[in-house]
Amino acid sequence: MSDPASMADKPNGKYRTAAMLAVLALGLFLFTLYSGLK
Amino acid sequence: MSDAAHAHGHDDHGHHAHPTGMMRWLTTTNHKDIGTLYLWFALIMLFSAGTMALLIRAELFQPGLQLVHPDFFNQLTTMHGLIMIFGAIMPAFTGFANWQVPLMIGAPDMAFPRMNNWSFWLLPVAGLMLFSSFLLPGGAVAGGWTMYPPLFIQGGISYDLTILAVHIMGLSSIMGSINIITTILNMRAPGLTLMKMPLFVWTWLITAYLLIATMPVLAGSVTMLLTDRNFGTHFFNAAGGGDPVMFQHIFWFFGHPEVYILILPAFGIVSQIIPTFARKPLFGYASMVYATASIAILSFIVWAHHMFAVGLPAAAQLFFMFSTMLIAVPTGVKVFNWVATMWKGSMTFETPMLFAIAFVCLFTIGGFSGLVLAIAPVDIQLQDTYYVVAHFHYVLVSGALFSIFGGIYFWLPKWTGHMYDETLGKWHFWLSVIGMNILFFPMHFLGLAGMPRRIPDYALQFTEFNQIATVGAFIFGFSQLIFLVVVLKAIKGGARAADRVWEGAEGLEWTVPSPAPYHTFETAPVLK
Numbered sequence A: 001m002s003d004p005a006s007m008a009d010k011p012n013g014k015y016r017t018a019a020m021l022a023v024l025a026l027g028l029f030l031f032t033l034y035s036g037l038k
Numbered sequence B: 001m002s003d004a005a006h007a008h009g010h011d012d013h014g015h016h017a018h019p020t021g022m023m024r025w026l027t028t029t030n031h032k033d034i035g036t037l038y039l040w041f042a043l044i045m046l047f048s049a050g051t052m053a054l055l056i057r058a059e060l061f062q063p064g065l066q067l068v069h070p071d072f073f074n075q076l077t078t079m080h081g082l083i084m085i086f087g088a089i090m091p092a093f094t095g096f097a098n099w100q101v102p103l104m105i106g107a108p109d110m111a112f113p114r115m116n117n118w119s120f121w122l123l124p125v126a127g128l129m130l131f132s133s134f135l136l137p138g139g140a141v142a143g144g145w146t147m148y149p150p151l152f153i154q155g156g157i158s159y160d161l162t163i164l165a166v167h168i169m170g171l172s173s174i175m176g177s178i179n180i181i182t183t184i185l186n187m188r189a190p191g192l193t194l195m196k197m198p199l200f201v202w203t204w205l206i207t208a209y210l211l212i213a214t215m216p217v218l219a220g221s222v223t224m225l226l227t228d229r230n231f232g233t234h235f236f237n238a239a240g241g242g243d244p245v246m247f248q249h250i251f252w253f254f255g256h257p258e259v260y261i262l263i264l265p266a267f268g269i270v271s272q273i274i275p276t277f278a279r280k281p282l283f284g285y286a287s288m289v290y291a292t293a294s295i296a297i298l299s300f301i302v303w304a305h306h307m308f309a310v311g312l313p314a315a316a317q318l319f320f321m322f323s324t325m326l327i328a329v330p331t332g333v334k335v336f337n338w339v340a341t342m343w344k345g346s347m348t349f350e351t352p353m354l355f356a357i358a359f360v361c362l363f364t365i366g367g368f369s370g371l372v373l374a375i376a377p378v379d380i381q382l383q384d385t386y387y388v389v390a391h392f393h394y395v396l397v398s399g400a401l402f403s404i405f406g407g408i409y410f411w412l413p414k415w416t417g418h419m420y421d422e423t424l425g426k427w428h429f430w431l432s433v434i435g436m437n438i439l440f441f442p443m444h445f446l447g448l449a450g451m452p453r454r455i456p457d458y459a460l461q462f463t464e465f466n467q468i469a470t471v472g473a474f475i476f477g478f479s480q481l482i483f484l485v486v487v488l489k490a491i492k493g494g495a496r497a498a499d500r501v502w503e504g505a506e507g508l509e510w511t512v513p514s515p516a517p518y519h520t521f522e523t524a525p526v527l528k
Helices: A013-037 B021-027 B031-059 B070-105 B113-135 B157-186 B199-230 B244-278 B285-301 B314-326 B328-342 B351-374 B376-382 B386-416 B422-448 B460-492
Strands: none
Touching (some): A013 B157, A013 B199, A013 B244, B031 B070, B031 B113, B031 B386, B031 B460, B070 B199, B070 B386, B157 B199, B244 B285, B285 B314, B285 B328, B314 B328, B351 B386, B351 B422, B386 B460, B422 B460
């Protein structure tokens, strides 16, 4: 978000953001299952 | 933002042909279409779960068993909760996000339009699964929307179906949240920095993070329920060495942030409406953003205030009691800012503003009863009484639902191109606000007098307040038909809406024509 002028055109940025969020969600799901095993 | 360059959208001319009829809605990737689908889905669910609520209130009109079998009563309370939360309130806010976020940040659409389509169409599948469980042997789930074991381990096939439906709705929410966060972070118009975003966009950004952080936890907990039920595990089965209280900890680690998932977008909507009709900029914009973020962070360290009665250590009770009370600070900042925005404003009282003002007053009542319940020794007395029912309905009906009504009246002219019927809108507001208070306020007294929740019959001394509540329920319930008429009338026709529908409206969405064209901001607007 450092350069407001370039915000409208970030073709790869959106895939990176989405991938990080998806990994976070999957990690939390697996961690919940792991916490249930203890 | 009002001086942003106009970036008028245009019609479909020049684009490839779009499918029509049912195929348009099944295959659409347009954020406005998908927003409309979410909102209609939410309205259908609202009426379905509202009908269940009327059945519950009809049964409770007098002591004794009149209309429904006790087990069916339990199914009604459970399904009412599940459908209202996952089927009505959450999809309604997602509908607002789909319609408004791209319009408010100057983006042409959501970041992942195909995933957006999938996010929506998972919901009717999950909804059908929930409703069809009424037809299965043993009926629908009856263990409460919180799905606590051991009841949820012992029930019939409908419990498996409900777990699957919750998984599907969770997947839909996670995909929707990824879309919203990615859109906001990557597709804002040049010049629209984070701290210039409309409050509604901010609240949805934070809500989407909450969803991503909590929905997988819910999915994990119901997965363990599923394996306990079908694969011989003992996560929550005390007989096998498991711990049913662990489910409550995991569930409420999701469940309390979920409360804020249901209310933060409401804060956003109200923060758009009040400055518009007070004709003043929002007081304390930065503090509103930080207060929203503070509420979201605090929501992760308060979960066990739902479990004071399970026998927590005293130190844990104190921690969760004080952390819960701490939430009143950023919430108080917000209420102060809304009142300060109205202070000495040139206020007018169109229907959206009426709902917003009712929100501020009545949500605050729900907040205060929440503070009462935060006190551990008091909560142990009031646990599972009607006081709790009164508390969360003040938060979710006069809070979340009223903000949804206010938001729809606010943006409906932009969506349909027609002004709604103001007279009918005001009738809807006054009947709703009066009916809602007659319905839920007596529940405080019932709870303080000791009436338990989730029962189809009660002791004679609770009769009068229950009868008052039932009268209020029918006033409130049937007044929603006025809302349906208002929406249908505005879709069908009416006075033409201006581009900038409201005199005090500020923001990019008011720079596009009314109704908003199918495609908007294909060229990004530039903010000065």
